[in-house]
Amino acid sequence: MPPTTRPVLLLVDDEASILTALRRTLRGSGFAIETASSADAALRRLERGDVAAVLSDQKMPGRSGVELLRVVARRWPNVARVLLTGWPEEVPPAVRAELGLRALLPKPWDADALRALLGTLAPAARASSAAR
Amino acid sequence: MHRTLDGSPDGTPGRGLPVRSGAPSAPRSGSPAGEATRDGDDVEQRLEALERQLLQTEKMASIGQLAAGIAHEINNPMGFIHANLVQLAEYADDLKSVWQRVEALRDALDDGEPDEIGEARRALDQRCEEVDAAFVLSDLHKAVRESLEGAERIRHIVQDLRAFAHHGSESPEPADLNACLDSTANICWTLMKHSVALSREYRALPRVVCRPLQIKQVFMNLLVNAYQAIEARAGDEGARGEIRLRTAPCPGGVSVVVEDDGIGIAPEHRERIFEPFFTTKEVGVGVGLGLSTSYEIVRRHGGRLEVTSEPGRGARFELFLPAAPEDVETASEPREPA
Numbered sequence: 001m002p003p004t005t006r007p008v009l010l011l012v013d014d015e016a017s018i019l020t021a022l023r024r025t026l027r028g029s030g031f032a033i034e035t036a037s038s039a040d041a042a043l044r045r046l047e048r049g050d051v052a053a054v055l056s057d058q059k060m061p062g063r064s065g066v067e068l069l070r071v072v073a074r075r076w077p078n079v080a081r082v083l084l085t086g087w088p089e090e091v092p093p094a095v096r097a098e099l100g101l102r103a104l105l106p107k108p109w110d111a112d113a114l115r116a117l118l119g120t121l122a123p124a125a126r127a128s129s130a131a132r
Numbered sequence: 133m134h135r136t137l138d139g140s141p142d143g144t145p146g147r148g149l150p151v152r153s154g155a156p157s158a159p160r161s162g163s164p165a166g167e168a169t170r171d172g173d174d175v176e177q178r179l180e181a182l183e184r185q186l187l188q189t190e191k192m193a194s195i196g197q198l199a200a201g202i203a204h205e206i207n208n209p210m211g212f213i214h215a216n217l218v219q220l221a222e223y224a225d226d227l228k229s230v231w232q233r234v235e236a237l238r239d240a241l242d243d244g245e246p247d248e249i250g251e252a253r254r255a256l257d258q259r260c261e262e263v264d265a266a267f268v269l270s271d272l273h274k275a276v277r278e279s280l281e282g283a284e285r286i287r288h289i290v291q292d293l294r295a296f297a298h299h300g301s302e303s304p305e306p307a308d309l310n311a312c313l314d315s316t317a318n319i320c321w322t323l324m325k326h327s328v329a330l331s332r333e334y335r336a337l338p339r340v341v342c343r344p345l346q347i348k349q350v351f352m353n354l355l356v357n358a359y360q361a362i363e364a365r366a367g368d369e370g371a372r373g374e375i376r377l378r379t380a381p382c383p384g385g386v387s388v389v390v391e392d393d394g395i396g397i398a399p400e401h402r403e404r405i406f407e408p409f410f411t412t413k414e415v416g417v418g419v420g421l422g423l424s425t426s427y428e429i430v431r432r433h434g435g436r437l438e439v440t441s442e443p444g445r446g447a448r449f450e451l452f453l454p455a456a457p458e459d460v461e462t463a464s465e466p467r468e469p470a
Contacts, residue, residue, distance in 0.1 A: 021212035024271065
């Protein structure tokens, strides 16, 4: 039986401590977690293929999370897109619809809500995490 | 009652800004407010009240932006501190359950029954594996350390805020302009860090007799303007701009330079930027009182505020303030070539 590889979740935030904290929360989510500290780095990773989902911070130097997810929606529409922001009111419903977001999460985030969301993004991942 | 906390011109009795009548023409003539004729008293008072309100609006526009920047700066550390604490609680639960198995093993060892001991030992191993005890132990201290770093960052932000807000006595006092500039820059940094590289070159300065909060207001005005000029030039690509802060002693006092590589000022505007109500910004961003207030503050301190700029090539604001009398000797060093 071929080994099942875990789907890749790409976390994007310019703040290293946020990436580490997110990793902690999502350990055991069933995803293989990778990180990028800018929109450009994220795009380079996406170009290498096989990313199942992207979770991005909004405010970053250079391109914002919204700008990144706009590109992702256009080029890789099957990649699930989640935006993390301390300013949810700055992302109006029209923009959320345009980006096809699975969710808009506030900062600070609720650990259980985040895990539940990740669970819905990858049923295969959910099965493997239930074994823990 | 419209009293500002910092003793700025609009709050000091009898020293309101000179009332302008009609078109903004010559810069401040130095005529004190309130010496209008009996007929014009009413109009003057209303104009003064209006000016005070507009000054507040101008301040609030800047303060609003700063508050947003500071809130963001605090929100990020709060995000990971919160997340790490939630995780640490889970780690604590995990380790507690492991500890329970350890105690059961201790009891079994005390009893001395080989089967029981073996059972307890297997249960302990199983629990360690279930919670991934090795990982938990390795990550626990990292989570604590990162959270402490976050808490430290918040502590610094609060310190910077307090340093900025501190106004000591209401009357003028000798102050270190490097400290005033630095605390203001720290506060503004939260607003602009995503698009601006800030460089600070401070030289040892003689003290300046001033109202520090007013001078900080001038610094903040110049910094926010520089930031906005850079944003105006950067457009959507998010290219980074640079702001340089330089302080140096000069004959008789102190020179402070705030230089940016933003959009620059057109020659026809350069002559007018210190005029009250002159603004090239959009409605709602400011009413054009920032620089005129700064000019006035500096003038009242016996100093000068000058600008050099070309469109597309940034702007350089230079502030000169006289040194405190007893410090004048130390201020007599020749100025560095520009």
